[in-house]
Amino acid sequence: MEYANFGEFISTKRIEKKITLREMADRLGISAPFLTDVEKDRRNPFDMEKLTQLADILQLSKEENDQMLNLAGKKRNAVAPDLPGYIMNRDYVSAALRAARDLDAGEEEWNRFVEELKNRKKG
Amino acid sequence: MEYANFGEFISTKRIEKKITLREMADRLGISAPFLTDVEKDRRNPFDMEKLTQLADILQLSKEENDQMLNLAGKKRNAVAPDLPGYIMNRDYVSAALRAARDLDAGEEEWNRFVEELKNRKKG
DNA sequence: ACTGGCGTTAGCCGGTAAGCGAACGAGCGC
DNA sequence: GCGCTCGTTCGCTTACCGGCTAACGCCAGT
DSSP, X not given: OOOSSHHHHHHHHHHHTTOOHHHHHHHHTSOHHHHHHHHTTSSOOOOHHHHHHHHHHTTOOHHHHHHHHHHHXXXXXXXXXXXXXXXXXXXXXXXXXXXXXXXXXXHHHHHHHHHHHHHHHHO | OOXXXXXXXXXXXXXXXXXXHHHHHHHXXXXXXXXXXXXXXXXXXXXXXXXXXXXXXXXXXXXHHHHHHHHHHHHTTSXXXXXXHHHTTOHHHHHHHHHHHHTTOOHHHHHHHHHHHHHHHHO
């Protein structure tokens, strides 16, 4: 499924699960007005803590969760909020990203990297 | 060289180059008090535009520049500010980062990725 | 002793974001 | 018609952050 933004995503998922807006707000520990604003894309997505709760409440699959995180990042015009923690303080990751950027690595090259990782970890 | 934080880095480099604080502030288009605060690590590092100017003023090598960007990121508790632009809107990069995280990829694996990239682009 | 440059301090301002309570309008069951 | 639930709007408070001006204390030179 395609979603225009983070708010639309969580709104759709919430309604699918037949959860009321006020109930979800309660479960997240926020007010209903705040939640409706986020769903309507008038506020920024939540912080990671609430995003984690959200994934639990909405029972998201890993794919859906990744999608949600990406949408959360895009609205903030930043990287998905689960990634900085991994990149930060791993200077070799930063260095690799710069190398990939400077060498114009494309999608296939990144995918090949992932495949090799999987093979190596499995074998 | 090791630097405790971004401010210490730019302060050290500035003094090495025998540039006065007020002069550097002028060149960056900011006030001297603001600059001193940043050097003393009491304010956040600059935005990318000023970081680029800074690299030019201080005549940083690529390695020094990367180091500066990493330090700028750490102070903000975020990824180095040159990277989000590359990661964002490249969902395959986000996906690869998550895969690497979940598979516990180590430094050697990331470095191998970079080496392969270099070989492929060169050959 | 005076000046001038240097880094620094203190305090202020404007913008933006998180988050809330009060109150509202629409729909529905009785 | 009444009352309830639901989503929503309005306006407010609080906090942080970028950036500034004014003014300070410290030397070095004259």
